[in-house]
Amino acid sequence: MATAYVLLAGSSRRLVAELRDALDSCAERQRQLERSLRVCRRLLRAWEPAETLAPELTPGPETNEEAPSAACIPSPQDLKELELLTQALEKAVRVRKGISKAGEGDKAPSLKSGSIATSPATRASAPPSTSRRAGSRALETKPPRGIRQTRVPVKDLPERRLLSVGDQACMGQGAGATKPESGLRNEQIVLSAASQAPEAFTLKDKGILLQLPEAFRKAASWNSRLWAQLSSTQTSDSVDAVTTAKMQFLQKMQTTSGWPGSRLSATEVEAEVRHLQKACLLLRLRMGEELTADPKDWMQEYRCLLTLEELQAIMGQCLRRLRELCTAVVEQQLGPWPEGRFPRASLPCGGGADPIWSPQLLLYSSTQELQTLAALRLRVAMLHQQIHLEKVLMAELLPLVSKQEPLGPPWLALCRAVHSLLCEGGQHFLTILREDKPAD
Amino acid sequence: MGRRRRRRRVDPADAARALPEAIAALSQMLPAGPSPETFRRAKFDRPEAAPALWRLLFRVLSPQLADGASASFSLEAQVRSVKLALRTQGYPRRALAQLPDDGSQGGRELLLALAWLLARGPLPERLLTQNRVQLGDEMPVCECEALASPGPPAPSVEADGCVDIRHLQWLMGKLRFRWRNLMASQQEQCALLGKIHSYTRGCHSDRSLGHLSVTETELLRDPEGGRQLLRRLERENARLQAALQWRCRELVFWRWMDTVLGACPPEASQPTFLPRIPTPGAGELETLVRELQALQGELREAVEARRAAWEAGVRGRGPEWSAARTALREAVGRDLAALRRVCERGGGRSLAQLHGPHRLVRTEAGAPGGPGLRAPEVIEALRSREAHLEVVLRQLQGQCGQELARLVGAPPGPVWILPPGR
Numbered sequence A: 001m002a003t004a005y006v007l008l009a010g011s012s013r014r015l016v017a018e019l020r021d022a023l024d025s026c027a028e029r030q031r032q033l034e035r036s037l038r039v040c041r042r043l044l045r046a047w048e049p050a051e052t053l054a055p056e057l058t059p060g061p062e063t064n065e066e067a068p069s070a071a072c073i074p075s076p077q078d079l080k081e082l083e084l085l086t087q088a089l090e091k092a093v094r095v096r097k098g099i100s101k102a103g104e105g106d107k108a109p110s111l112k113s114g115s116i117a118t119s120p121a122t123r124a125s126a127p128p129s130t131s132r133r134a135g136s137r138a139l140e141t142k143p144p145r146g147i148r149q150t151r152v153p154v155k156d157l158p159e160r161r162l163l164s165v166g167d168q169a170c171m172g173q174g175a176g177a178t179k180p181e182s183g184l185r186n187e188q189i190v191l192s193a194a195s196q197a198p199e200a201f202t203l204k205d206k207g208i209l210l211q212l213p214e215a216f217r218k219a220a221s222w223n224s225r226l227w228a229q230l231s232s233t234q235t236s237d238s239v240d241a242v243t244t245a246k247m248q249f250l251q252k253m254q255t256t257s258g259w260p261g262s263r264l265s266a267t268e269v270e271a272e273v274r275h276l277q278k279a280c281l282l283l284r285l286r287m288g289e290e291l292t293a294d295p296k297d298w299m300q301e302y303r304c305l306l307t308l309e310e311l312q313a314i315m316g317q318c319l320r321r322l323r324e325l326c327t328a329v330v331e332q333q334l335g336p337w338p339e340g341r342f343p344r345a346s347l348p349c350g351g352g353a354d355p356i357w358s359p360q361l362l363l364y365s366s367t368q369e370l371q372t373l374a375a376l377r378l379r380v381a382m383l384h385q386q387i388h389l390e391k392v393l394m395a396e397l398l399p400l401v402s403k404q405e406p407l408g409p410p411w412l413a414l415c416r417a418v419h420s421l422l423c424e425g426g427q428h429f430l431t432i433l434r435e436d437k438p439a440d
Numbered sequence B: 001m002g003r004r005r006r007r008r009r010v011d012p013a014d015a016a017r018a019l020p021e022a023i024a025a026l027s028q029m030l031p032a033g034p035s036p037e038t039f040r041r042a043k044f045d046r047p048e049a050a051p052a053l054w055r056l057l058f059r060v061l062s063p064q065l066a067d068g069a070s071a072s073f074s075l076e077a078q079v080r081s082v083k084l085a086l087r088t089q090g091y092p093r094r095a096l097a098q099l100p101d102d103g104s105q106g107g108r109e110l111l112l113a114l115a116w117l118l119a120r121g122p123l124p125e126r127l128l129t130q131n132r133v134q135l136g137d138e139m140p141v142c143e144c145e146a147l148a149s150p151g152p153p154a155p156s157v158e159a160d161g162c163v164d165i166r167h168l169q170w171l172m173g174k175l176r177f178r179w180r181n182l183m184a185s186q187q188e189q190c191a192l193l194g195k196i197h198s199y200t201r202g203c204h205s206d207r208s209l210g211h212l213s214v215t216e217t218e219l220l221r222d223p224e225g226g227r228q229l230l231r232r233l234e235r236e237n238a239r240l241q242a243a244l245q246w247r248c249r250e251l252v253f254w255r256w257m258d259t260v261l262g263a264c265p266p267e268a269s270q271p272t273f274l275p276r277i278p279t280p281g282a283g284e285l286e287t288l289v290r291e292l293q294a295l296q297g298e299l300r301e302a303v304e305a306r307r308a309a310w311e312a313g314v315r316g317r318g319p320e321w322s323a324a325r326t327a328l329r330e331a332v333g334r335d336l337a338a339l340r341r342v343c344e345r346g347g348g349r350s351l352a353q354l355h356g357p358h359r360l361v362r363t364e365a366g367a368p369g370g371p372g373l374r375a376p377e378v379i380e381a382l383r384s385r386e387a388h389l390e391v392v393l394r395q396l397q398g399q400c401g402q403e404l405a406r407l408v409g410a411p412p413g414p415v416w417i418l419p420p421g422r
Helices: A009-044 A049-057 A076-102 A108-117 A126-135 A142-165 A171-185 A187-194 A203-209 A214-231 A237-255 A266-292 A298-331 A367-403 A409-423 B012-029 B036-043 B047-061 B075-089 B107-120 B123-130 B165-199 B214-221 B223-262 B282-312 B319-343 B375-408
Strands: A361-364 A431-433 B138-140 B357-362 B415-417
Touching: A009 A203, A009 A367, A009 B165, A009 B214, A203 B165, A214 B223, A237 B107, A237 B223, A266 A298, A266 B075, A266 B282, A266 B319, A266 B375, A298 B282, A298 B319, A361 A367, A361 B375, A367 A409, A367 B138, A367 B165, A367 B282, A367 B375, A409 A431, A409 B165, A409 B375, B012 B036, B012 B123, B012 B223, B036 B047, B036 B107, B036 B223, B047 B075, B047 B107, B075 B107, B107 B123, B107 B223, B123 B223, B165 B214, B165 B357, B214 B223
Parallel strands: A361 B357
Antiparallel strands: A431 B415, B138 B357
16 A cells, blocks of 8 residues: 555655755745844833843954954953943933933032942933933934033043053953943933833833934935935946946957857856746736636627737747757856856846845835735745645656556555645545445 | 036046056955955966955855855865856856866956956846845835745755655645744734834934834844944945945946956867756756646647637628727737736846835825835735736646546546535
8 A cells, every 4th residue: 555655766856855945945934034023022022221231341243343452351350340330320321411400510520439339230210311302302402412511521430440440451441441431422322221220111112212323323324325326227428338348348258268159157047947937927827817808799809819829929939938948058068167056046136137226115004004915925925836836746746647557546545645735735635435346 | 318428638647546446446345355456466367366366256156145154165165166156157268167276376367257247247236235234124025035945955865765645745734834834923023013113103313214123123222233233334335335436437447357358368269079067947947848838738729719719700891890900909919018028038127016125114094105115005916916826826726636537537437526615
């Protein structure tokens, strides 16, 4: 019984490979989604304040672009002191805000003694800063000014701290210590850190208060302007001159290469095949539409006929093109190149006609709408995959069934399995009734 | 017509500066671009230029690798990989294949290879697009990378041996299960996105966007990550500027490359016959030919039947008839013009379809809104696409059913009872 289920090695390899491909691409998509989900879930929970501090203490791994502070690694004691310092600075910021709100003058001297020695992380006074921010969202100048006032006196503190740390005041220390300071300059980040507790920050309640840092805003708007510039089409003399120069260069390369004529590269063949696959699907769809249409009068009937004939002509063209490709592939000659196949690079979107991305928007108005959109995209992708698998299965399994003649139970079992795979997507099974010959 | 650029007399100092500026722009625009000095050395085929250029080519030809990943490949591995990639793309010169694998020679040849790649397509722009910093929550509106293939096919675990059809059924079931999971995860993600977008409305400095994206919110939550993002953004800005610079200076570079090519000795023509390249698409090519042939056969039958029916039917012949016929022919021609263009050689853009990832922006329903696609339109397009594809799938399944019924044979063979709901 079991033997009938077994497939030939050749076709099974291909089938299994295709199915595994499909499974792998699903898995990859799932991984990406889960990564994104993790980030989103974390954002919607209460934001942890500790996380915002820790990275500032140690120089990050990407410091190869900044001045290398590799020589000195801050010792644990220094790290602890740095942490205390950072907390003190934050408290100083809050105190300063509270003070400047009340309209009083500098209190720098008083900060020196008190906060540094006292330990930690009391982050009180969340409300004043948040309400201040909420109120002043319209007047954006106020918060920065408030911070800049604190910056100057507070600057003394790290330097004093450094001197008293001792002989380990090297570059690394300096770099590490300035980080909390630069963090201060980044007003919003500190404010959001400061305003976090005792009530933790949640996006739901206080999301509206967020504001992007200035440096980032500038970089982002410049970025989208540059992209827009880059993707705008240019029409000018110089562009034509460049294109001509490129063509000439390619020609010369070809003629000096000693290889005859222009041959199709493997990449080009692949690209053509994919393109023709899409064309085939479109033709099939259009053909289906016309065949199922119900002409109401003779004009429509004739039009339908003409359309079908035109489709036939187009199909003929595609086939001719395919046959050309086949012969070209057969005639390819190999040079002293290494064997093997380079991993297939993903084709640029839209067939490569316009590979430059430009900033574009997709507007939606409700979560429901977004979900529908995403679900439909997935469904369409899934249908593409199912159609591809169906074609592969058809090509491999139908010949199998036709090869095996005897109508015994094993063969019927195979038919049933093949039917389920091909016609029901593997979901349903049919029942086979058989008239049994009496007692044999 | 735009105004013509006034032809200024070229200042020799200007001309002398133009080439180094062009090369500087080029090397900044490309990832892992070597210094302009390397390019100059390469022209004179100095050996010290070779490794840097091998590495550059490797990076350029393998865009799927992350920024730091290429360091994990040895120079020799990179050299072999570059040779393979260039051959796959049809690089015409044999001299490159003959360069030693240790990457110690061949600066000039590599420079030619780089120029060849640049001449063939908008390579730097494509690289920039592929590796760009995504600031928004993006969703593609096309199906181009529907389910991106996961790279080189993993060597099959069960290389030999036959496979049970029940294993195939099991794999199909597993696939269906993964799809269901995907759908559920996707729905959840959309819900979370919707929340984040609505909680941060009004926060963005750019009024047309209105709210923050996940990336932007994340940078506020995690300042360290935010700093990294900012650095990446700044790096990208520098490269984009270099790309714009390059566009102005490109012509000078091509003139220079002509001289480089001129300095190379010409290759002797190679008449020997050599074994066939196993083209990756060969199997797919044959499948496609078979499929298209089958489709053509179907269509031919249908057309012949209809044409016969038409000829047989009695229709008035007269002047108005031929006029109507011409008009109909033209109308059909126009109808199918777009389809014809797609099927013709070279492809080009798909049928008037929008492409590329779009940034998701939540707006109030009914707000006039600025430029940008509206979700309902995209949903409409997707629904019709879905309907079409379902039709195709049903057709294929129907064909299979008929074929199987034929193979099993008519009664008194076994009776097939199809599952309910069919």
